[in-house]
Amino acid sequence: MGQTVAEKILSDHLVEGELATGEEIGIEIDQVLSQDTTGTMVWLQFEALDLDEVQTELAAQYCDHQTYQFDFKNTDDHRFLRSAAGTFGAHFSRPGNGICHQVHKENFAAPGKTLLGADSHTPTPGGLGQLAIGAGGLDIAVAMGGGAYYIDMPEIVEIRLEGELPEWATAKDIALHLLGELTVKGGVGKIFEYTGPGVENLSVPERTTITNLGTELGATSSIFPTDERTKEFLAKLGREDVYVDLQPDDDAEYDETITIDLSELEPLIAEPSMPDNIVPVREVAGTPVDQVIIGSCTNGAYEDILPAAKMLEGREIAKTTDMIVAPASKQASEMLAREGWTAEMMAAGVNFSEATCGPCIGIGHVPGSDSVSLRTFNRNFEGRSGIEDDSVFLCSPEVATAAALAGEIVDPRDLADELGDLEDPGLEMPETYDGSKADLIPPNEAVDDGLIKGPNIGDVPLREPLGSHIGGEALLKMEDNITTDHIIPASSDILMYRSNIEKLSEFTLSRVDSTFSERALEAGNGVLVAGENYGQGSSREHAALCPMYLGIEAVFAESFARIHKANLFNFGIVPYTIDSETYERIEQSDTIEVVDDVAEGIASGQKEFTIRVNDDWEATAHLSASPRERDIVAAGGKLTYTKQQAEGGSGAAPADD
Numbered sequence: 001m002g003q004t005v006a007e008k009i010l011s012d013h014l015v016e017g018e019l020a021t022g023e024e025i026g027i028e029i030d031q032v033l034s035q036d037t038t039g040t041m042v043w044l045q046f047e048a049l050d051l052d053e054v055q056t057e058l059a060a061q062y063c064d065h066q067t068y069q070f071d072f073k074n075t076d077d078h079r080f081l082r083s084a085a086g087t088f089g090a091h092f093s094r095p096g097n098g099i100c101h102q103v104h105k106e107n108f109a110a111p112g113k114t115l116l117g118a119d120s121h122t123p124t125p126g127g128l129g130q131l132a133i134g135a136g137g138l139d140i141a142v143a144m145g146g147g148a149y150y151i152d153m154p155e156i157v158e159i160r161l162e163g164e165l166p167e168w169a170t171a172k173d174i175a176l177h178l179l180g181e182l183t184v185k186g187g188v189g190k191i192f193e194y195t196g197p198g199v200e201n202l203s204v205p206e207r208t209t210i211t212n213l214g215t216e217l218g219a220t221s222s223i224f225p226t227d228e229r230t231k232e233f234l235a236k237l238g239r240e241d242v243y244v245d246l247q248p249d250d251d252a253e254y255d256e257t258i259t260i261d262l263s264e265l266e267p268l269i270a271e272p273s274m275p276d277n278i279v280p281v282r283e284v285a286g287t288p289v290d291q292v293i294i295g296s297c298t299n300g301a302y303e304d305i306l307p308a309a310k311m312l313e314g315r316e317i318a319k320t321t322d323m324i325v326a327p328a329s330k331q332a333s334e335m336l337a338r339e340g341w342t343a344e345m346m347a348a349g350v351n352f353s354e355a356t357c358g359p360c361i362g363i364g365h366v367p368g369s370d371s372v373s374l375r376t377f378n379r380n381f382e383g384r385s386g387i388e389d390d391s392v393f394l395c396s397p398e399v400a401t402a403a404a405l406a407g408e409i410v411d412p413r414d415l416a417d418e419l420g421d422l423e424d425p426g427l428e429m430p431e432t433y434d435g436s437k438a439d440l441i442p443p444n445e446a447v448d449d450g451l452i453k454g455p456n457i458g459d460v461p462l463r464e465p466l467g468s469h470i471g472g473e474a475l476l477k478m479e480d481n482i483t484t485d486h487i488i489p490a491s492s493d494i495l496m497y498r499s500n501i502e503k504l505s506e507f508t509l510s511r512v513d514s515t516f517s518e519r520a521l522e523a524g525n526g527v528l529v530a531g532e533n534y535g536q537g538s539s540r541e542h543a544a545l546c547p548m549y550l551g552i553e554a555v556f557a558e559s560f561a562r563i564h565k566a567n568l569f570n571f572g573i574v575p576y577t578i579d580s581e582t583y584e585r586i587e588q589s590d591t592i593e594v595v596d597d598v599a600e601g602i603a604s605g606q607k608e609f610t611i612r613v614n615d616d617w618e619a620t621a622h623l624s625a626s627p628r629e630r631d632i633v634a635a636g637g638k639l640t641y642t643k644q645q646a647e648g649g650s651g652a653a654p655a656d657d
């Protein structure tokens with residue numbers, strides 16, 4: 001039988017299992033990446049695993065989220081990361097050099113290779129044929145040590161693109177259209193593979209905007225085939241040699257096919273406060289806009305900023321609206337500056353930021369109270385911008401710039417009609433990407449040899465092996481779509497404790513209930529209850545690590561987001577699913593006890609467990625876990641499990657099974 005592009009790469013890297021949907025497979029990882037806010041734990045865990053050298057073809061450590069270094073703790077984290085990269089053999093990208101996904105795309109992404117990254121938007125280079133997957137930091141540490149990465153074989157969904165985008169519709173609108181159709185849960189357990197005649201009408205930067213936003217669908221990954229446009233893009237980066245031809249076989253079979261006629265798309269926008277609240281821009285036209293930001297790993301590339309610069313040339317933005325451009329890489333900033341575009345934008349009223357994630361997670365450019373912000377980002381979860389009752393819309397750079405010019409939301413087609421001389425800037429790529437590499441330190445030029453740990457950098461907490469009893473008070477009952485931003489927010493005041501779990505855990509679920517961590521500590525143990533898609537969003541393992549630290553033993557949810565479920569296993573918390581009736585019946589503060597012997601049940605492969613609520617009524621909780629996940633949770637988490645494997649096994653780098 002023929003294979004899809006994703007299947008071809010998976011087969012090439014398969015070390016365990018079979019490519020049958022739903023079966024657990026182990027794959028070899030060629031490249032890994034981490035960033036500053038997940039990276040400290042990655043390296044602390046790498047150290048705790050007694051590993052001393054990166055085993056993958058390539059590892060890259062970026063500093064992109066908290067680059068303003070508001071606190072010495074951030075600067076210490078960055079210094080620790082440089083020392084870890086140098087000591088263990090990874091590339092180091094200095095703070096301000098750009099967002100990991102963009103800098104990786106520019107420097108290392110390669111078709112046909114596997115990439116595992118400690119950030120949920122790792123699938124971005126799927127736009128040039130790389131199979132890239134986001135995961136928790138501990139999974140990255142193990143993969144860097146040479147261990148395989150395990151996932152349930154996803155369904156492969158074909159997204160067939162036909163036709164060409166009309167004027168003013170962009171790649172962002174393709175992704176927003178899909179979000180509107182499929183919702184933030186629509187991609188869980190799936191890889192989206194793009195095919196069809198419309199593919200060749202999209203450049204690689206447009207494709208990577210789409211693969212980046214696949215994360216908002218909950219997808220395991222998203223991927224495009226490679227072609228002349230991929231070759232051309234790599235050649236402009238001076239990396240044509242990594243090109244490989246990747247096409248699905250003619251008789252490849254997909255689990256599902258969704259067809260999009262690009263010519264029918266129009267400018268779209270996500271309303272607050274979920275990326276799947278999609279409406280045509282025209283539906284919300286006239287809404288006054290206080291702030292516009294162009295940037296992020298979705299739409300912060302050179303090719304995203306240039307159209308905005310062209311639209312602004314010779315014009316001024318509305319006096320009521322602030323406009324910020326935060327490029328996704330310093331290379332983009334440098335090229336735009338050399339070409340004169342930065343000056344052009346500044347003259348129009350734009351405030352130019354360093355290359356950072358920053359405002360995407362509420363670090364800088366926090367919107368004012370009761371104000372509207374239009375951003376070219378990928379997430380608008382409530383409060384993520386840094387203020388609780390925010391009103392953040394997500395759109396393309398063209399729609400954002402039109403709003404900055406008009407001072408209100410406007411369909412750029414209507415603004416063009418009104419102004420008469422505003423043309424669709426289209427997408428233009430440079431002759432070559434010729435930014436300096438001064439901020440990238442390769443392993444052979446490492447400046448440190450030995451870890452440098454500031455006072456805020458703590459130890460990795462461990463949990464005891466699982467006992468026979470799980471149970472306790474339902475300390476919190478939560479609704480559907482609880483994000484990792486709810487569980488451990490990424491705002492600046494909290495982010496600086498990412499390497500200090502004792503302190504960080506004080507903020508656990510504070511967005512839902514500010515008394516939670518205190519109550520959990522007082523109770524000594526407990527469980528959580530949630531609706532569907534619990535833990536969607538980020539890859540941050542802290543969203544499992546902190547609840548573990550506070551004594552949470554199990555989460556009972558209607559369903560889980562993929563990365564978060566893996567993180568719960570990795571930190572010894574049992575992720576049970578319950579049906580909606582049971583969810584409705586449970587109240588916060590109820591006592592939930594698992595009646596069965598948990599350790600025994602988990603070891604024997606038991607899938608259904610009886611729970612007793614308030615010693616009054618009973619229901620069934622399901623555990624969907626592979627034998628390997630059962631061993632991990634039984635050991636008290638993946639760190640202990642991996643060490644046990646290494647000691648009991650070959651003694652070499654930790655094999656993961």
Ligand code: MIC
Nearest residue numbers: 037038119120121538539540
């Ligand atoms: C995000 O976009 O939510 C983040 C911040 O990049 C996270 C990573 C983190 O929490 O450090 C992600 O997407 O994984």
Ligand code: SF4
Nearest residue numbers: 121296297357360361
């Ligand atoms: Fe950074 Fe935002 Fe992208 Fe996360 S989504 S990597 S915070 S730019």
